[in-house]
Amino acid sequence: MGEMLQVDRIRCDGHGLCAELLPELISLDDWGYPIVKSGPVPEHLSELARRAVDDCPVLALRLASMTAVTLKR
């Protein structure tokens, strides 16, 4: 069961710690806000992803299990 990174776009304040910790999956746009690569988090990055979620100053990042992400359309 894979996990996906999701950003609460309203909470996100563009601190950018997530991109520092997980540059493989997260990059920053011209204004410092995260662009997250879509798809499940690879196994070997799972630990770092968890750390990025914990370190986000505003708790905007979360890991959701892919089965829980129901695509309505």
Next chain:
Amino acid sequence: MELIGPSGESLAAHRQRLGPLPALPSGELIAELESSGLLGRGGAGFPVGRKWRAVAERSSGRAVVLANGAEGEPLSRKDRSLMAARPHLVIDGALLAAQAVGADDIIFYIGAEHRAADAAIRHALAERPADIRGRAQIVTAPTGYVSGEESAAVHFVNAGDARPTTTPPRPFERGVGGRPTLVQNVESLALAALIARRGRDWYTDKGRRGGIGMITVSGAVNRAGVQEVDFGSTMGDAAAAAGGLRGDAQAVLLGGYFGGWADVDEQWGLPLDPRSMRARGLALGCGVIHFLSADSCGVEATTRIMAYLASQSARQCGPCVFGLPAIAEATQRLATRSPQKDDLDRIVRWSGQLVGRGACHHPDGAVGLIRSALQLFADDFAQHQRRRCLSVSRPERVAVA
């Protein structure tokens, strides 16, 4: 096709014209709507039957119906016209929806500027029996582009704040008062009420299975207004019903500011039904068809729209708050023929960075518009980057102040 004018139909006239509201078992109506292929008319085009089923499944009798008549899209007038002219049909649709999804409470969410619509719905509710009046309330939607977005509507009812919220959960799971909420455009509800009376075949027999619906035609036509159309008809038919083009048109805006520009000549004779349009990479969205006259400048018109969209951000998400004004300003510099060297490239890069990165789809809509403009008006943009303009520019008012 008929042009709709305002004159709120009374309950008696409504009943005489259409007959009484049928009493269908709720599962049956939902199945009928699903097989009719009726798509939502608020702009997103989500299948109506599927949405009702999703709410019904979670309802346990606690659901809420929110009839969305906010109509924040500036170029669209169909919802307010429909509410003003046929309020009882809208109310019928809301009642049927409430019965189908197991809702006691009905909210009519009507845009603050649509005063005739508000009056008509109020008056129509007053004609209804007390038990129905007691279940319904009118909530005035604040003026603004995003206040009609479904999570914004729910947020306003819950907390007086008409800004979109983070989803999940979506309103069909948790909406007004935390209860499963059906947010449905008023035209969709009206069509559901017609399908309930006349059956699914009445709908699918028309419009190349796309049925009928309402559009708003505006811009370089002689008689702009709201029309009821069979979706098998063409853009040329819509223009004819609007008194024909006023001069030549160089482009057509489909779906409003949330839609995109298309080539008039290409689309003129092609049908408007959703399937054909999707096959051509287009969408009618909330039914806006706006013609841009040949002696206007596409870059200039696009600039006005982008400035408006940037101003209408709910200002909650960084990419939208910073990205839309950046694109709007770069487009503005191009329009006034004083661009910076990389403005075109920047617009393309920023557009790519904005898609899917807001809590709602407002930035996506803006990106869709600017991308369609860059494609259709490619020559104009290239000329503007070189500080020239292809049109004898008489700036056309594209429905913004």
Next chain:
Amino acid sequence: MNDTLLWYATRGAGVVSLVLLTGVVVLGIVSAMRWQTASWPRFLTTGFHRNLALTTLIFLAIHVVTAVVDPFTALGWGAALVPFTSPYRRFWLGLGVVGIYLLLAIVLTSLLRPIFGPRVWRLVHWLAYAMWPVALIHSIGTGTDPRFLWMLAIEAVCVGSVVVAIAWRVSRAAPTAWRQLPAPAPQVKKWS
């Protein structure tokens, strides 16, 4: 146990705690200001901020336990747990107890942030601006008899760092100031 050793342990751990707490507060401000360089990324600031805070708890534990256990001070556990009940320098020592409770609230809400949520976490975290002065005043008030120069110097550096950091923060607009701006007035829509 050697009385003098306990006494030195209490005072030593207390001073170390104060210095560490000063570092925690300064790093917290640096983090809020989003300061970073090419070789000092933000997660270093937040990492140190968190680790120093947790280290402070260890030194505070030593500070409190040695103080209570020390037969010379005649402090019972009651004085350590209930503020303003000690027979010795009641007010100044009581402040220390208050300070520790404030710190514990901040640390607990931070460790359990997913449960408390960002709003509660933020509100409690602001108590840091109460906790640090309380700790400082406690240190000055319960400080033992001769005021050593080195002790004064340490206190001066602590106060100076925090004052400078706060001045720095106040002098700049918050990076999220744009959220507070009123939304632009909706434009009048004229339809062509």
